[in-house]
Amino acid sequence: MSHDQEHRWPILSQRADRVLNGPAPGAWMPGSSPNAINLVSGYPYADAVPVEALVAAARALAQDEGDRPFQYLGSARQSFLREWLARAMGPELGAEDQLLVTFGALQGLDLAAQAALDRDTAVLVQSPTYMEALEVFRNYTDHIVPVAECDGVFPMGAVEEALEGAARRGTPVRLIYWGADFQNPTGLVTPESDRRELVSLAARHGAWLVEDAAYRDLFFGEPLPSLKALDSAQHVVYLGTLSKTVAPGLRIGWAVGPKRLLTAMDRMKKDLGNPFVEAVVGEYLQAIDYESHVRELRQAYAQRAEEAVKALGAPAQGVEVPKPRGGYFLWVRLRETWDSDHVAAFLAQEGIMALSGRWFCVETEPDPHAIRLSFSYQPLDQLIDGFSAAGRALRAFAEAHP
């Protein structure tokens, strides 16, 4: 029996009912067998997490301030974090903008969705897109409008058509969610001319443009200007995070954008933050040279990406492995006749945890015929073993499905 059909007392909100009838968050995470190699998780590898430096920062804080960081009001070092983030944003933090510290980029996305969406308004997403963003949007609207990738780009013509179509249907797009840098899952980089076009489309159609910059610092070549840097009409909200360059368990992210929207997000957030962690991270960032830290990470992830591609080899005719330009993931494009879920399940039998491309698409979209493999998390030797095994499994799959 679906939740809808149950008559329970007291009654839940319509929104809660919708959430309970939808898929559970994290349903995409495959079960793991004891010796499986995890190529699913987008986590930093163990040595990339600065455990000692974070512990030293927490100790320094407690020694200097005693109970203060543990009180509601928190430590003066929380302002270190805000100052550091403002400096890191540079001129992208405009005079008209506001900065909000969040529980990771995901809370920034959740608050932006709360502040921008009603049930009868739509969110436009790249397809495929980050599966957890879909989970967030499903909490607020039934109207998720996908713009499909076509030959390595998300065509601006299709974005415009989607915006016009949604307005015609009476469910206008109020929020565009976009990964411009090493988009999760495809790894694609939005070309500069498309960035300009996208910013102007958002302004023309009265939509907020949420730029998810989770991987922006992890470029292997030259960075392009952010959407925020190109925003002259005050429509872009930039979401940053320390999850990929410091540690995801800290849950430290930030949102930068126009005051009106950010003030609404701030009020919705209330004081649901973590003053202690913000102060520890503020202290940590003051103590380290972040630029050289992140430069080393770029080199390490570029090397991992290269090793992963090499170990995977040429899996089979019709299977493409685009070389990542940054970020954490390899998006392996399968033959059009192969089902993504089927391939992921086959890899699981061979001891490789991979994510089916289907998780990154709304239900009405066709199978993208792809799997996502992470090169971020495993120790390097197991990473190489895992990608070699994935290559062998794909070749075996090709033989079984000529």
Ligand SMILES: Cc1ncc(COP(=O)(O)O)c(C=O)c1O
């Ligand atoms: C595209 C993208 N956005 C946001 C996040 C989540 O970031 P945070 O840990 O800061 O909430 C991730 C993490 O996997 C991601 O891949």
